[in-house]
Amino acid sequence: MKKIHVTTTVNDDNVEFLCDPRETLLDVLRDRLNLTGAKEGCGTGDCGACSVTVDGRLVCSCLVLGAEAEGKKIATVEGIAKGEELHPLQHKFIEYAALQCGICTPGILVAAKSLLEKNPDPTETEVRYWLAGNLCRCTGYDKIIRAVMDTAADMREAS
Amino acid sequence: MALDDQKPSGFKFVGTSPDRPDGLDKVTGRARFGADAYAPGMLHGAVVRSPHAHARIIRIDTSKAEALEGVKAVVTRADFVDGLQGEFGFVLENVMAGEKALYDGHAVAAVAASSQLIARDAVKLVEVEYEVLPHVTDVDAAMAENAPVLNDSYADASVPAGHHPNVVRYHDSGHGDIDAGFAEADLVIEDSFKTEATHQGYIEPHACLASLGGDGKGELWCTTQGHWIAQKTCAALVGIDTSQLRVTASEIGGGFGGKTTVFIEPVALALSRKANRPVKIVMTRSEVFRATGPTSSTSMDIKIGMKKDGTITAAQGIFRLQGGAFPGAPMEFSAMCAFAPYALANVHQVGYDVISNRPKQAAYRAPGAPMASFAVESVIDELCSQLDLDPIDVRLKNASREGTKASYGPKFERIGLVETLEAAKAHPHYSAPLEPGQGRGISCGFWFNHGGETSVSLALSEDGTCQISVGTPDIGGSRASMALMAAEELGIPYENIRVTIADTATLGYNDVSHGSRVTYASGLATIKAAKDAVGKLCKRAAAKWGIPEDAVYWEDGCAKPSGANAGNFDPMPLAKITKSMGRTGGPISGHFEATPEGAGVSFGTHIVDAEVDPETGKTAVVRYTVIQDAGKAIHPSYVEGQFQGGAAQGIGWALNEEYIYGEDGRLQNSIFLDYRVPVASDLPMIDTVIVEVPNPGHPYGVRGVGETGIVPPLAAIANAVSAAAGVRLRHLPMSPPRILRALKDKG
Amino acid sequence: MQYHRPTSFNEAAALANQATGETRFLAGGTDVLVQLRADIVTPDTLIDIKSIPGVGDISQAPDGSWTIGIAVPGAEMREHVQLGQDWPGLVEAMDLIGSTQVQGRATLVGNLCNGSPAADSVPAMVAAGVELSVTGPTGNRRIAAVDVPVAPGRTSLAKGEVVSAVHVPARGTNAGDAYLRFIPRTEMDIAVVGCAVNLSLDTEGTVTAARVALGAVAPTVLLVEDAANALIGSSLDDKALDRLASAASAACNPISDKRGTVEFRTHVAGVLAKRTAKIAYARAQGENT
Ligand SMILES: Cc1cc2nc3c(=O)[nH]c(=O)nc-3n(C[C@H](O)[C@H](O)[C@H](O)COP(=O)(O)OP(=O)(O)OC[C@H]3O[C@@H](n4cnc5c(N)ncnc54)[C@H](O)[C@@H]3O)c2cc1C
């Protein structure tokens, strides 16, 4: 099958790749660009482990075609830390034990970061509904929700 | 292990919650899970699965698939070892069907191709001719007289005469005189219960990367709770020597018991051998649901007698567990755990292991216990409410304590059930006012915990730091706990210790990470290995000082002379000893290999408030408190996490999770949209209380904490629903249609 | 699979008209990609319509009516304050679809044209009286949303026809809409029953016009006239609400499946109809709910 040539930006790097029209953005990130931070938990939009942003909008990369990345700005979990410096959410997740196995963590961090950019002062209910598409089977969400709320509080104080 | 060996208090590191060693990798996307491995020349595998619940395989034609450009190998059952017996035989039959497909999703062939898309296309080109046979998926139907027979040779000698061949194992235990006990009771309640099958629901699908050459030497990378069992099983299934297969465990994205066996791993090895290239297989979510580890579904009858003062006079339970198409449903655990929280003079329990046309059940967090506890604790709740007794008082009155003869036989050592009940009674949650439409439920739960074969190896580096190799995959932060325990023994900072999950070639055998054994058994082995190293460190100091070995002891990370008689020397720190170790006798390491037997049982008590919408039957959990005996919490944050995770899974099981089979025997809900695990907005915060009643069988008093937490929620929520809506649900899950039906029936 | 990215609706229609085999338009892809991954439908031709100018716009005409571009995702509808004030029910119905991530992509037209009887935004569109512009190989036409679904997974659109805009009527005064659905969890479920109510009041608070639509209780969305009649002329007293509930339940023609039984759906349709009507009524009275 004829492959499609795509030029795009991932975590501020210019990248080019060839992909089959059926390949998803998640397939491309993982298998062609070696960015395995986004995970496939379901492939059908139900678990959020593959969360990335496309032009700043939070999406499931398993529900975007690789071909659709043309000319877009993609951001993944690999781009959250700036060099050695972790994002406050990343610090807080470690400190609060907000991960057990950690497979959901990349998606949740991408989603939570996107929430705090839109709403720096979310209520517990808002955090829970925003993250409802990010399944975590290990933690019961308690420590995740606390980590997001407390990061938000810290970031408000710092700004 | 003797109690006087135990360190009950005065910990420096244990009991703190430092950052986990793999934290950075996991928050940056760097951690490598099962699907994150790639190899040069790698092919992608995909599995052909039966669409039928029960069918004879007449013919498999792979020629069209093989002809597809990019396809490099196709395997069927013929590519595996012939004539395996026992558990390996069942696993092989499950991994790749032989004469019959036994459930919807049963693997019948597999392909390897140069891309995932080509592999998926090739799967559709494999032609399988089936003769469809009658099927059965319900446990009671599978035991009935005219049920289709899956296999008439699976039943073992435990099964009494006269049962259908689908009943493959039988259990009978108890003590006292049941009839006399029931005669003494003021009230006897007898009820029947059912629970539907649930799935562990780990977010990471099974994934592996395998390489096997014609020389019989193999490499396997996989997401697993136990790579030694994977090694042993895979080697047997593909017919190579165990030691020739090196298995490396990836970071694991959840298991909960479901990753204690193999599915795609032997298939990838067989494909790799045939194609002479590395082969990676990653299951789809739908494959995970259709073909891997659900729990058993159950049908249970419970009878309990109680006096007016709350004393339980007798208890009886019959537990029928459907465990899929192969023997192994954990019905003996259901039977043994059911009444364990109570000191009973008269108790009798019976279990049936029943096969049906469903995937082979796999362990799920305290396998068998949650369902049994649901039935028993529901009946106790009903007795309490009919006799107008406080449910915690009644449980305290009957609670198992140190010295109680357990319902399953042995005498309990020091246990903490009473302490959890007392903590529950004193907890503000228990006395908080309820809103209209809400009800409160409580339940106790029990799990044995497990020791298992364990090896740990610890090596000191010249700069005074320490590396530890353990063999139990870290599912929830166990590397941090190992480092804490080693830090405690060695007296060096937590940060100076690195814990690695070793591969099968670099450490002795280890049982899987299950049975809540990791912090107990690998922890015990880590402590012993550290003690081994400390002994050697003391010996080097003694030699340096020219005094006898037994005149040196270890404290705060230093060798010290043990009193004035030993001589007057400055404490010698660990780093000083290791710095010169090359010249003073060579590398210093510690080892421990054993099968520790002292796993302490663990009890928990949960309190839950639920709100039921009387017009739709929808239930919301509005407040939840977990109280559990941890023995000793090494890393309290991760202990809390285990409590919370267990409760959340229990909430899902109680309310919405279930395997739904159609008339055609096909699984109807094999995606997360329809298999309804709790999402963030479904749950409240989950409060935890860690009770610490030390386990006499562990140097620091550790009990496993991973499993007990899923045992009480099912009944606690059913009891809360009963209090809120006035209806007793005897069939899980308590989905809105079931609750609405019960409300209508009540009128 | 051929992937195309046309830059006009005429081009999109022409591509679809010439295509053989399975053809799909790619809006948000939240149905198309799921079906692709799950091996339910692998289109031979996939036409990505997001590069057509204007498809991402939301605009209001001087008469108060709205035009929503066919590629506007739910998240952008939610963020549009004015649209949400006019048509809170429609916006909420769209917002209920999937997760935050799905909201970043899913569209109204994709929800409608996928043809699921349980589609959340469809009852709300039907109750609101939404119409669609359709571009076909031979020209344009306008069609009511209620006339699009004809059976599960099937629409009345002809080969080569593509929806090119969504038209929402002017809100008008003393009017409000609402949508509720029943799901077993709080999020991430497909509706077991969905109900939309859109009504207008006179100055006394008497209902003068109403539209009641039900989802997931029949092969296609239902516009239930008896239910609307139960409301018209009332001020939403208990009797009217009971009549509404009965009419809603009576209209149901559901199936029993993994998501719910006939009995459950029929009962809950009545319950939801009442609850939804109350919200719409409060909104029509100017309350901010
Ligand atoms: C995790 C998850 C949860 C979901 N939850 C819900 C839910 O709660 N409620 C619900 O209703 N749905 C739900 N869905 C389904 C889906 O998100 C919605 O149906 C969505 O609105 C589809 O829009 P889309 O833009 O993504 O459509 P696409 O997938 O792009 O297209 C869907 C269909 O519409 C056709 N189509 C699209 N645009 C046009 C056009 N302009 N003209 C003609 N035909 C067109 C396509 O050919 C295709 O057949 C869920 C999906 C996922 C993955």
Ligand code: FES
């Ligand atoms: S993998 Fe994309 S949502 Fe699960």
Ligand code: FES
């Ligand atoms: S930490 Fe394991 S799924 Fe979230």
